[in-house]
Amino acid sequence: MNRSASCCCGQSTIEVEGDPKLHRVCSCNDCKKSSGSAFGISAYFADSQVKNKNAETRSYHITNKETEQQRYFCRSCGTTLYWKISRFPSIPGIAEMTGIAGGCFTDNPLPFPTLSAATVNKCAWLELPELQVVS
Secondary structure (H helix, E strand, C coil): CEEEEECCCCCCEEEEECCCCEEEEECCHHHHHHHCCCCEEEEEEEHHHEEEEECCEEEEEEECCCCEEEEEEECCCCCEEEEEEEECCCCCCHHHEEEEEHHHCCCCCCCCCCEEECHHHCCCCCCCCCCEEEC
């Protein structure tokens, strides 16, 4: 099954095949700021699953104590669509995966997330279903 994620204006898309290798809800401050919400939904696909990028994107680079990543966003509407993480100690093989904003899969939504990350930063009022917790 192929899925397509798109930005708000529809000018930038990324198409993937199959289900994500990692699908998580994350409450870290980076995901909250990037999504503009109480948490981020991240779907990671093996690079071999990425079939097409029809994207007029710009990018920016983030480096902090744990991660190094390149985030790609639509040049027209600013939606963060996908990213590459070259360093993330707690996720083996992350450099060979492409992260895609889970909310951008609107036509063919993703399956239920399996992980919840950075729960220490979770908003006190937020209740999530039972997920495997990773720190």
